[in-house]
Amino acid sequence: MIFKSIVILIEIIISYLLQTSVFTGLRLADVVPDVFIILISSLGYIAGPNFAAVTGFVCGLILDLTFGGLVGVFALIYTVIGFVCGFSNRIYDHEDYTLPLFIIGLSELAYNILYYLLFYVLKGNLDFAYFSIRYLLPRVIYTVLVSVVLYRLLNFNYNIFEKIDRHKKDKSEEVIDFKGFDFIGRRGL
Amino acid sequence: MGRNKKKFELSSRLVFSLLIMVSVGLIVVSYLFSDIFSPVKSFMGDFFVPMQKGIAIIGGAISDKIQIFEDKQKLIEENEKLTNELNDLKLERQTLISEKYELSWYRDIYENDTVYQTAQKVVAKIISRNPNGACDVFLVDKGADDGIEVNMNVLANGGLVGLVTETGKNWSKVRTIIADESAVSGRFRITSDTCIVKGSLKTMDMGYIDVEMINLNAEVYDNYEVVTSYISDKYLPGILIGYVSNIRNDASELNKRAYLSPVVDFEHLEAVIILKAQRESLEGIE
Missing domain, CATH: 2.40.10.340 (Rod shape-determining protein MreC, domain 1)
Structure with a gap:
């Protein structure tokens, strides 16, 4: 569990760097793909709501603390998206590479609508047609395009560490059961 | 199996509502004390x-x-274009020099x-x-x-x-x-x-x-x-x-x-x- 969390933390940092430094140099139609959304939705699909919500919270907090004005707004948006995406974990299949793209596209759509509501409508800018053509559509398309590659990496990565974790657990299961640590172990992230 | 699933959902909801409360709290705090x-x-x-x-x-x-x-051909074309541009700019420079005097006059003001x-x-x-x-x-x-x-x-x-x-x-x-x-x-x-x-x-x-x-x-x-x-x-x-x-x-x-x-x-x-x-x-x- 701890090992997996550290790996995800590294993934979050890499995503932040990809989004703010690498992809800003590779803009298509003047938009940057949302690497955080790819990470959060994929984790929701692969690992379930708990991981995705916490990852979303951390990602949002990083954005808030580097670019945002009010701290906590992006954290809120990303947490909600991560949690909702987590329910798709019930139909997770580690060889399915099309469904997650669909989920990522939907999440990006939801993120943009929430962003529009919080950052445009509250400022009195109600031009949804402009927003959808200028930002929403290009971002959804570009994000899904990038996620074709990134999802495979994330899925591959996660499955490897899942195997390592499971291997460790199998070895020490008897001891845990005997001492009654099982309950605490299950309640973690 | 069924029992396990129920427990899992409950704890995930708990995590979610905790996170939501924390982020709303952060928004309020950062709004009040910027x-x-x-x-x-x-x-x-x-x-x-x-x-x-x-x-x-x-x-x-x-x-x-x-x-x-980058292509050599492209550079040659660019060279030609730039030479033309240079001639234009030389002309422009003359007008700019005269404008510079005007500018210094404005700066004095x-x-x-x-x-x-x-x-x-x-x-x-x-x-x-x-x-x-x-x-x-x-x-x-x-x-x-x-x-x-x-x-x-x-x-x-x-x-x-x-x-x-x-x-x-x-x-x-x-x-x-x-x-x-x-x-x-x-x-x-x-x-x-x-x-x-x-x-x-x-x-x-x-x-x-x-x-x-x-x-x-x-x-x-x-x-x-x-x-x-x-x-x-x-x-x-x-x-x-x-x-x-x-x-x-x-x-x-x-x-x-x-x-x-x-x-x-x-x-x-x-x-x-x-x-x-x-x-x-x-x-x-x-």
Whole structure:
């Protein structure tokens, strides 16, 4: 569990760097793909709501603390998206590479609508047609395009560490059961 | 199995509602006490900036390499084009020299206009932009260690880029004049009529932002220069913002409004100049 969390933390940092430094140099139609959304939705699909919500919270907090004005707004948006995406974990299949793209596209759509509501409508800018053509559509398309590659990496990565974790657990299961640590172990992230 | 599933859902809901409560709490706290997160923010900056700097260096190196492989033919064509351009520019230079005398005459009138040219300058590289793809906010690689303070003016290509809104140890955040929340008090260099330059990312896609509140009687025409005015409390006076066009009456018929094309190319900015002089200290000198 701890090992997996550290790996995800590294993934979050890499995503932040990809989004703010690498992809800003590779803009298509003047938009940057949302690497955080790819990470959060994929984790929701692969690992379930708990991981995705916490990852979303951390990602949002990083954005808030580097670019945002009010701290906590992006954290809120990303947490909600991560949690909702987590329910798709019930139909997770580690060889399915099309469904997650669909989920990522939907999440990006939801993120943009929430962003529009919080950052445009509250400022009195109600031009949804402009927003959808200028930002929403290009971002959804570009994000899904990038996620074709990134999802495979994330899925591959996660499955490897899942195997390592499971291997460790199998070895020490008897001891845990005997001492009654099982309950605490299950309640973690 | 069924029991396990139920327990799992319950705990995930607990985690979710906890996170939601924490983020709402953070929003409320940061709304009430806006400065409370600045140490954390500067720590985050210190943490990420070295990595972003590295990426910027690598990216620059890669794009330099790609540049070398450009076609020879293309270079020849470019050479031809540039020679023509050079001839044009030589002619233009002559007219500019004559205009320079005119300019120095204006500067004598507006002594303050030269202040920003004598102020100490720092060149800073842009290391990351707004993750949403817009050009309204970016981070540069110079911070408090280099003497950057909040509200210092940022220039590029001889024009106004924006304002430093936050600084960390080795980074600072710049808000450009085209951001939706920016409004710069401007002045026509020739007629001294004041106006307000309002940022708007939407119209900037078409290459202009709005100038509002121009006096109805002001005799201003297309291609007049707009510079920062004396009445601004943050911007130094006399910095070029851009050129106006499409001057027309306001809907209220009480003011004029116009389009303004900024002199700075915000899409392709790579480095900016930060002026180490603030409006407050200027008042002290006077």
